[in-house]
Amino acid sequence: MNRAQTIAQPTKAQPTIAQPTTALPSIGLPPETPGWPPAPRLGGALATLALIGGTALLAHLLLRVLPGGAVAVPDASLPLFFLSAVLVAAVAFGFWAGMIAAFSGFATLNYLFTPPLYTFHIAAPQDLFTLLVFLLVAGLAGLLAGRLHDRAEAARARAEALAVLGALSAELANAPDAAAAQDVALRHLAELCKGPAFALRLDEGRPQLARVFGLTQELDAADLAGADRCLRLGRAEPPTAAGWPGSRFGFLPVLAGEAPLALGHGALTGPEGPRRALAIAALAEQLRLALQRLEFADHARAERLRAEAEATRSAVLTSISHDLRTPLATILGAASALRELDGALDPAARTDLLRAIEQEAGRMNGHVTNLLHLTRLELSAQARRDWVDLADIAGAAVARARRSFPGGDLRLEPAPEVPMIRAEGGLLEQAVFNLIDNALHHGRGPVTLRVSAGPGQVMLEVADQGEGPPEPILNWLEGPALRPAPGQRGLGLAVAKAIARHLGGSLTWQGGAFRLGLPQAAIGDPTEAPTKAPTGAGP
Amino acid sequence: MTRPLILIVDDEAQILRFLGHTLTAAGYDSCSATSGQQALDLARQRAPDLMILDLGLPDMDGKAVIEALRRETDLPIIVLSAQDQEMEKIMALDLGADDFVAKPFAVGELLARLRVCLRPARRAAGVAPLRLGPLVIDAAAHRVLRDGAELHLTPKEFELLVALAEAPGRVVTHRQLLGRVWGPAHVEDVPYLRVFIGQLRQKIEADPANPALILTEPGIGYRGVAALG
DSSP, X not given: OOHHHHHHHHHHHHHHHHHHHHHGGGTTOOOOOOSSOOOOOHHXXXXXXXXXXXXXXXXXXXXXXXXXXXXXXXXXXXXXXXXHXXXXXXXXXXXXXHHHHHXXXXXXXXXXXXXXXXXXXXXXXXXXXXXXXXXXXXXXXXHHHHHHHHHHHHHHHHHXXXXXXXXXXXXXXXXXXXXXXXXXXXXXXXXXXXXXXXEEEEETTEEEEEEEESOOSOOOHHHHHHHHHHHHHTSOBOOOOTTSSSOSEEEEXXXXXXSOEEEEEEOOOSTTHHHHHHHHHHHHHHHHHHHHHHHHHHHHHHHHHHHHHHHHHHHHHHHHHHXXXXXXXXXXXXHHHHHHTGGXXXXXXXXXXXXXXXXXHXXXXXXXXXXXXXXXXXXXXXXXXXXXXXXXXXXXXXXXXXXXOTTOOEEEOOOOOXXXXXXXXXXXXXXXHXXXXXXXXXXXXXXXXXXXEETTEEEEEEEOSSOOSOHHHHHHHHSSOOSOOTTOOSSHHHXXXXXXXXXXXXXXXXXXXXEEEEESSOSSOTTSOOSSOSSSXXX | OOOOEEEEEOXXXXXXXXHHHHHHHTTOEEEEESSHHHHHHHHHHHOOSEEEEESOOSSSOHHHHHHHHHTTOOOOEEEEEETTOHHHHHHHHXXXXXXXXXXXXXXXXXHHHXXXXXXXXXXXXXXXXXXXXXXXEXXXXXXXXXXXXXXXXXXXXXXXXXXXXXXXXXXXXXXXXXXXXXXXGXXXXXXXXXXXXXXXXXXHOSSXXXXXXXXXETTTEEEEOOOOO
């Protein structure tokens, strides 16, 4: 996408983003209720009439059927019966139910109990006052009850929104990456808008769906135009009202990460709409913060890895420079001594200096060879693979080690017939030689080489009688790093490990021996015919 | 006549080997240690005339060996160090090592440093005026003569010259010079020192662009030219 746009957008979009944040505290406040309270449902009206009827029956029983009985109820308390019914109806079913109760209650009272009986004629004007009281009580109680009901409804909606946002922030905090965070946000967004939720970002200048939750229909051109405006202008795009041309979905910008994201959601319906819109804005803001946090965490992780790699590289450099410089110091020192002190040196000393030069030059050659191997293995992923016999390789390495370290006690156990493997012979020999070198110089007692075949692999073990490598080297051996561990002198083991990995095998320390395991079934080219069966021992 | 005894401290057997032959042929006796502790023990038992110390030892930091020794003796110490260990080198010198030789080195260089360090300190010898190449320095009278003609130096330049002439042939670190001439508050002000050394060279060197009397050890300090003979 256009780079300049990406950069320009955050500043432009800042006020838009800030707006929901400042509006947050008002989430869940009841909307203004202008006009009349909502009309009662039919059920409420019928129940109100039934209530009045029941009251009339009760009053009739108490006053007319059981006069002078256990409970003597005076006539004067009659209106109180109906007043109670009116109150109950208004509280239970709302303002209009209360009104119905007031009228019907008054009519019943007038018809059944107020003289002249069984007519709606109002004899005494003060009875009208009773009707007035009924209406007043019913109206007040109905309005109060309605408001209480609204409050409760609002509180429930607010609690629901807060629960969603709370769950969202908890889940966002645990999201391991940006994709997971977006999925979490979309799931909650779908819950808030009771419809589909999806995320888009600009791809080659056009909004493309990045992640989706519960979206069943295709986005049409109008929807995409809404998303495009949201992404380009960095501002919220509300859905178009039903029946009008335009986007069916609302879009909110989330400006975090390398490219802005537009959160699409289904249109909000019902009286809770405005409140849900606020909750959705809060959700978008939370997602932005979460994405930003993840981005920072990524940066920090990358930075830490870089620092670690840097430390390792510097440790390796120190180790290599020590390896190369020590023999060089001897060579230069001994050669200059031979030249400058020529006459003063006795013959034995002269011979010893010459031998020192020769030995150190050989040692240096070994270091340089290893260094070149390691560099090559790090640079190239391709191994040349020929059919080789591990026992032959071991024999060659032992012969070379005997030439290089004449004093070393080195034994090669007679090898059983092992399957041939696909490997680069020269590399493998170097790995074995390095293991022998390591055992002779850091181990103890006779060094024994053993070649064997295991399930699916051939193995070579180089055992000595020492205690084995120290803890940091064992840890390094198990880890993925090819370069030597800090404090590890020499490149020999590192090269052996790199070669083992390069050939698809492994280098481990087991039971007092370094074990080089190489896969029997080579990864090699299947069309190339083996010169010797790669599986099973020959006759 | 007894031959001076040199203690070589290095954990590399091959280095000990050629240094042993070299010192024997050059007219010194030598003994060797492969660890810091062994070096301290030998320095106490054998009372060598000089110690050649590799800074990278297996058991302890070479600098710790210098610190420990300096509490007991002013045995001359020549430090062996790799070229890239500049900081180590400077710290070793500031701790009291007398000079350094960077590895790898030709034995001629080492033997030259050895001779300079083994020469008895001139101050201790007494009244003879300080010399630096053709310069004769009368510290008491604050006068410097070159071929009989007096050179006019500022007090700071004079002090710098004396500091270098007192240790002819040996490196003196930036910190040591700054501390001595400007005081301990200024030991980090290397740019000062550069300016004053430049002025001093203008006055004393025959060719200030190719100094022969005050030599630069880049990043470490300066070295007054070794006395002849």
